[in-house]
Amino acid sequence: xxxxxxxxxxxxxxxxxxxxEDEAILAFHDIDPQAPVHFLxxxxxxxESAAALNENDGPLLGxxxxxxxxxxxxxxxxxxxxxxxxxxxxxxxxxxxxLHFHVLGGRSMKWPPG
Ligand code: AMP
Ligand code: ZN
Numbered sequence: 001x002x003x004x005x006x007x008x009x010x011x012x013x014x015x016x017x018x019x020x021e022d023e024a025i026l027a028f029h030d031i032d033p034q035a036p037v038h039f040l041x042x043x044x045x046x047x048e049s050a051a052a053l054n055e056n057d058g059p060l061l062g063x064x065x066x067x068x069x070x071x072x073x074x075x076x077x078x079x080x081x082x083x084x085x086x087x088x089x090x091x092x093x094x095x096x097x098x099l100h101f102h103v104l105g106g107r108s109m110k111w112p113p114g
Pocket of ligand 2: 004005006007045098
């Protein structure tokens with residue numbers, strides 16, 4: 001989608017610090033990390049947010065969560081745990097309108113979130 005930051009990152013038009021890439025998804029380090037480990041996982045296809053997902057996206061979501069678990073093992077946070085967050089819309093705190101899963105680890109997370 002034109003003028004979408006994460007579509008441009010997915011297409012390689014804007015550089016990112018990549019952890020993993022295949023035909024469907026991309027994982028890259030967040031530019032403003034909020035934890036010792038903070039990376040984002042996105043579908044390459046433009047999806048505005050998790051609110052735009054439907055039943056047919058089940059395989060994509062399974063693939064994303066399986067890859068998150070694998071990357072967290074590689075990053076060494078699988079034993080201590082981590083948090084996966086996807087923000088939706090204004091009150092959800094979404095600043096980039098292309099579906100992304102934040103993966104945060106390496107420190108204790110607070111609950112409830114701010
Ligand atoms: P959200 O506020 O949930 O939409 O998350 C957007 C995230 O994208 C924030 O954590 C930003 O730090 C991150 N971000 C914005 N631009 C870039 C970029 N060029 N490369 C990596 N992460 C980015
Ligand atoms: Zn996009």
